[in-house]
Amino acid sequence: MKKENMTITNHRRIARNIYEMELEGKLVQETAGPGQFLHILPPASDSMLLRRPISICKTDKKTSRLTIIYRAEGKGTNQLAFAPEESRLDVMGPLGNGFPAENVSPGEHVLLTGGGIGVPPLYDTACDLREKGIELTTVLGFSDKETVFYEERFRELGDVYVSTEDGSYGTAGFVTDVIASEKLSFDRIFACGPVPMLKALEDAYPNARGSISLEERMGCGLGVCLACVCRSREDSDGTDYRKICSDGPVFSWGEVLL
Amino acid sequence: MKKENMTITNHRRIARNIYEMELEGKLVQETAGPGQFLHILPPASDSMLLRRPISICKTDKKTSRLTIIYRAEGKGTNQLAFAPEESRLDVMGPLGNGFPAENVSPGEHVLLTGGGIGVPPLYDTACDLREKGIELTTVLGFSDKETVFYEERFRELGDVYVSTEDGSYGTAGFVTDVIASEKLSFDRIFACGPVPMLKALEDAYPNARGSISLEERMGCGLGVCLACVCRSREDSDGTDYRKICSDGPVFSWGEVLL
Amino acid sequence: MSRMSVSLPGLEMKNPVMPASGCFGFGEEIGTLYDLDELGAIALKATTLEARYGNETPRVAETASGMLNAIGLQNPGLEKVLSDKLPPLASKEVPLLANIAGSTMEDYEAVADALSASGRVGALELNISCPNVKQGGIAFGTDPDLAAELTERVKAVSHVPVYVKLSPNTSDITVIADAVEKAGADGLTLINTLTGMKIDRKTGRPLLANQVGGLSGPAVKPVAIRMIHELRQQTTLPIIGMGGIMEAGDIIEFIMAGADAVAVGTANFTNPFICPELIGELGSMLEHEQVDHLYDLRAEEAGVR
Amino acid sequence: MSRMSVSLPGLEMKNPVMPASGCFGFGEEIGTLYDLDELGAIALKATTLEARYGNETPRVAETASGMLNAIGLQNPGLEKVLSDKLPPLASKEVPLLANIAGSTMEDYEAVADALSASGRVGALELNISCPNVKQGGIAFGTDPDLAAELTERVKAVSHVPVYVKLSPNTSDITVIADAVEKAGADGLTLINTLTGMKIDRKTGRPLLANQVGGLSGPAVKPVAIRMIHELRQQTTLPIIGMGGIMEAGDIIEFIMAGADAVAVGTANFTNPFICPELIGELGSMLEHEQVDHLYDLRAEEAGVR
Ligand SMILES: Cc1cc2nc3c(=O)[nH]c(=O)nc-3n(C[C@H](O)[C@H](O)[C@H](O)COP(=O)(O)OP(=O)(O)OC[C@H]3O[C@@H](n4cnc5c(N)ncnc54)[C@H](O)[C@@H]3O)c2cc1C
Ligand SMILES: Cc1cc2nc3c(=O)[nH]c(=O)nc-3n(C[C@H](O)[C@H](O)[C@H](O)COP(=O)(O)OP(=O)(O)OC[C@H]3O[C@@H](n4cnc5c(N)ncnc54)[C@H](O)[C@@H]3O)c2cc1C
Numbered sequence A, B: 001m002k003k004e005n006m007t008i009t010n011h012r013r014i015a016r017n018i019y020e021m022e023l024e025g026k027l028v029q030e031t032a033g034p035g036q037f038l039h040i041l042p043p044a045s046d047s048m049l050l051r052r053p054i055s056i057c058k059t060d061k062k063t064s065r066l067t068i069i070y071r072a073e074g075k076g077t078n079q080l081a082f083a084p085e086e087s088r089l090d091v092m093g094p095l096g097n098g099f100p101a102e103n104v105s106p107g108e109h110v111l112l113t114g115g116g117i118g119v120p121p122l123y124d125t126a127c128d129l130r131e132k133g134i135e136l137t138t139v140l141g142f143s144d145k146e147t148v149f150y151e152e153r154f155r156e157l158g159d160v161y162v163s164t165e166d167g168s169y170g171t172a173g174f175v176t177d178v179i180a181s182e183k184l185s186f187d188r189i190f191a192c193g194p195v196p197m198l199k200a201l202e203d204a205y206p207n208a209r210g211s212i213s214l215e216e217r218m219g220c221g222l223g224v225c226l227a228c229v230c231r232s233r234e235d236s237d238g239t240d241y242r243k244i245c246s247d248g249p250v251f252s253w254g255e256v257l258l
Numbered sequence C, D: 001m002s003r004m005s006v007s008l009p010g011l012e013m014k015n016p017v018m019p020a021s022g023c024f025g026f027g028e029e030i031g032t033l034y035d036l037d038e039l040g041a042i043a044l045k046a047t048t049l050e051a052r053y054g055n056e057t058p059r060v061a062e063t064a065s066g067m068l069n070a071i072g073l074q075n076p077g078l079e080k081v082l083s084d085k086l087p088p089l090a091s092k093e094v095p096l097l098a099n100i101a102g103s104t105m106e107d108y109e110a111v112a113d114a115l116s117a118s119g120r121v122g123a124l125e126l127n128i129s130c131p132n133v134k135q136g137g138i139a140f141g142t143d144p145d146l147a148a149e150l151t152e153r154v155k156a157v158s159h160v161p162v163y164v165k166l167s168p169n170t171s172d173i174t175v176i177a178d179a180v181e182k183a184g185a186d187g188l189t190l191i192n193t194l195t196g197m198k199i200d201r202k203t204g205r206p207l208l209a210n211q212v213g214g215l216s217g218p219a220v221k222p223v224a225i226r227m228i229h230e231l232r233q234q235t236t237l238p239i240i241g242m243g244g245i246m247e248a249g250d251i252i253e254f255i256m257a258g259a260d261a262v263a264v265g266t267a268n269f270t271n272p273f274i275c276p277e278l279i280g281e282l283g284s285m286l287e288h289e290q291v292d293h294l295y296d297l298r299a300e301e302a303g304v305r
């Protein structure tokens, strides 16, 4: 883990309120697999004390650059959206443990399922798997046509299905609807998105092999403050927990209580 | 009074921690005489709620520009020092009542006395007086050689004496020492600087005709909050006061209790 | 009824926004910047029986997302308020909430009686929570029995509804609120400032001449929201909420927490045009959310109503 | 003695800076970032007799220049603290201040006895001010008699000095401080968090699962400074000051106000390297000011010493 003033080498809007940002810095060398995240201090503010956890979407160790994709949502990410290229950003990372792409064996068919702003970490995962020659199908869910992003990027790596909640693009409905209607089968599933989506997936495929990536409001991002805990599913005495920042954000299928 | 995002058209360091800034905006048209001030919101901060009162040093209605000179002192003015040219600044003004240069009659000899960061409003005053053909002598006091500024500017308008507290430039000592040792005489005196300087002047020349400009920590800058009051010298029942922001910052010689 | 209008005892407000006491004087200065009738109401600067000079300067200090003030209730006294301050407001329709303070109960009674009889004042705001005066003020605000007695006595002489302004410097706000409600208060206003201090690093001593001052601004908003939310569980009295409001979204949070109207203090110093700007933005937000009335934004089960 | 070293009961500190309880865990994580022996001391996360899961999430929220937390004293319980958390710290020399909490006096006694007998703990910090648990915690912190009784009982079983951590949620901090001092406290630590709330604009309801949380960060610094200054007038007990420290200048302000050492909480989340950075900056500032010792920065007449 490093704390570093990274340089913004690229910054652009790619969908409604969705921005893609490329950052350059030494910490890129420390990334250890897809699905880790950065903890970013909102720029141009001296009243925001908390960092924002944002997933790494793509890493390139050769150029020491990585890409993130974020939604300008609240105060901090809206400030972020104003950060000019060439300016510096106070970043901690890489943090947490990502998707176990290294455990996937050749011949397995992997289903990637992403909802909204949960899509970014799956892209790095897809790239890693593809590099290993793994066959991929991706199902992406968005709220509406205007917020769809990275469809083409994923299509370069395998089959892609898109759903939107309002039906303005792709299949109308949720990712689970697409998986069911398209009768998609898989040996392993990696998912990231809102909890209701993850829960629906775990409920629909209780015995699947795979992993999910979780979100929670964070303080430290390091496992210190216990802001981001969730309960483990096998919780004998009611005190067993996982820290999303340092034990996760990626957990095995069925490991934690959603 | 206007509240306006003025454009920084020029910004440079002119002495140790002393910056000159030129601002362009509509409120310049509303200035009503030398010695008024602006109330400036520190830029690039969302944790500072209070504006900083800074005197207008020079106005140019033709170009809608004015100049301020400030010392990077605490948090707000240090932020100000980083503001790039062409950026915008949230400014309220012009505020307060300035030096009554219009009351000076031809033939009078005016002594301008400025201490440190009290010098700027005297420059506009000097220009106005000079334009009316009034004869001027200026005595400027600074802490040391590195903080001296605008000596040449004032020299274009009349005689100038400079003192520094540590004797590293000009006469060693305070402005009062210079006035005494040089036996400077005057019909009217305008002074701006730290309270001890103003007090020494009023004590030394109790019957002088003239005005002083005062500083105090401010809230509103408009006369609303009563943060910036001082007592009037003739205070019958102990509740008489002046508001420095709206009754001042310039007061008649002997009007207020120092 | 418009989306924004709210009706409180003594205050028929066309929108829920008023400047907070002490942050608007008696409206003379800011009244030159915009039409005061744009406001929902105005809370006037505290009036005491006699004129007060207040504390020595410095009286204000900046803190992170906040400020300290120790004005010390400077005001020209009851007589001058009646003769000089209220008459210029006669031509305006905006309801007035007159903030009153004192060091004895008799003081409060005298001011309450006279101001409420002036005809121009819609309601009184009993300031029992000023941290910046040695006598009275906050003492009445931390002792429930004193607060109740004062409320009762002021109610007895007042010709208009009486709001009590509560101090956040307490371990349990519900106790004082309960006491003044039982004593007949028509509404609550909160929060006044939290007592704080700033050290001048150059001298090693407190920066304010009064040593301590009252903390206001966004820094205290979480405390204000918590107390309003807490009181809304126990009372149906109208609450005028304040503490750190800087944007229209803050007003919505106060309303959601249980306030019926809001007051804006410190923000007037950052931007003297803030009140009409907030009223405009709030209107646009309500229109955009397509709610019939501001209060419809409240979650259903919140509070006792 | 160096410019920065300070000596407090049970805590020989080479500099006045410790991370605050709950903002550093038991040092495991941040101990991988720098050598913990750079610190003056470490205040450990609260330990309770039994393991606690704490509150549901969300547990933190951001506020202007501050944050709210409602962790709810999550910790693995006394036994695991002794078996798993203290041993990794055995190889370090940094003094430890063990924060203890409970819902009954017996809980506190049991934890105090065992932790203070561990050999590794330099002093105890009685947490009677946690706003985030329903039982105990803050109740002990707002009732002077309870606070005194608890202090006395813990003192009776403790093998090391006992500091009492005070809550700012009170109308008069001097009363509790006086009560615990008379009951034998060896030092005071303050402030714990101010109770606050944030509303989630999307739902209209409190954002934290626990509804209320504790406010910390620069927003509360003026309250902390005020209380420390106030207590310094009445007591010579050592005070560990905290609340909003973000930069070395803040530490100086706390020392000037009357603190003998300081703790840094929230700032560790903004920057996990903050403590050693502050220690370095403080050292440079003292060198630059050419003072022989940190305490020489204090104005002479400040306080009772
Ligand atoms: C491990 C992880 C990875 C994430 N990856 C991405 C990503 O790649 N792209 C993306 O757009 N978003 C991502 N998020 C969500 C992102 O962190 C929040 O949208 C963001 O923090 C909101 O900040 P704000 O300034 O917009 O909102 P504000 O409301 O100003 O935030 C206030 C506080 O709440 C926290 N917060 C608010 N919403 C969330 C949330 N949904 N999750 C966690 N904290 C929240 C903020 O971090 C901050 O501390 C991720 C979250 C986690 C935990
Ligand atoms: C009418 C008037 C005219 C002034 N003209 C000039 C000028 O032309 N050039 C210049 O350099 N300075 C001038 N000053 C002083 C200037 O306002 C302060 O130096 C400045 O406000 C300090 O802000 P800061 O951010 O550096 O300090 P901080 O310590 O961050 O300020 C914190 C708060 O204290 C206030 N404050 C601190 N010091 C002073 C002070 N000396 N006077 C008033 N408020 C203070 C700030 O405005 C702010 O509200 C003037 C002051 C007044 C009242």
Ligand SMILES: Cc1cc2nc3c(=O)[nH]c(=O)nc-3n(C[C@H](O)[C@H](O)[C@H](O)COP(=O)(O)O)c2cc1C
Binding pocket: B219, B225, C020, C021, C022, C023, C045, C046, C069, C071, C073, C099, C127, C130, C165, C191, C192, C193, C215, C216, C217, C218, C220, C242, C243, C244, C245, C263, C264, C265, C266, C267
């Ligand atoms: C400079 C100043 C003066 C104040 N004077 C008074 C007063 O006279 N009477 C009163 O009840 N409250 C007074 N207050 C408190 C405000 O009315 C308000 O309760 C408090 O500032 C919180 O709101 P805010 O955060 O929006 O400022 C004053 C506040 C400030 C900042």
Ligand SMILES: Cc1cc2nc3c(=O)[nH]c(=O)nc-3n(C[C@H](O)[C@H](O)[C@H](O)COP(=O)(O)O)c2cc1C
Binding pocket: A219, A225, D020, D021, D022, D023, D045, D046, D069, D071, D073, D099, D127, D130, D165, D191, D192, D193, D215, D216, D217, D218, D220, D242, D243, D244, D245, D263, D264, D265, D266, D267
């Ligand atoms: C996430 C978090 C957890 C905390 N946990 C504890 C705790 O377990 N025991 C305790 O006495 N104080 C606890 N505190 C309070 C801090 O120790 C400290 O008193 C307070 O945060 C003020 O300091 P700060 O503004 O520097 O954060 C906690 C604070 C935070 C932010």
Ligand code: FES
Binding pocket: A217, A218, A219, A220, A221, A222, A223, A224, A225, A226, A227, A228, A229, A243, A244, A245, A246
């Ligand atoms: S965010 Fe602090 S433990 Fe996870």
Ligand code: FES
Binding pocket: B217, B218, B219, B220, B221, B222, B223, B224, B225, B226, B227, B228, B229, B243, B244, B245, B246
């Ligand atoms: S600064 Fe508010 S009255 Fe002068």
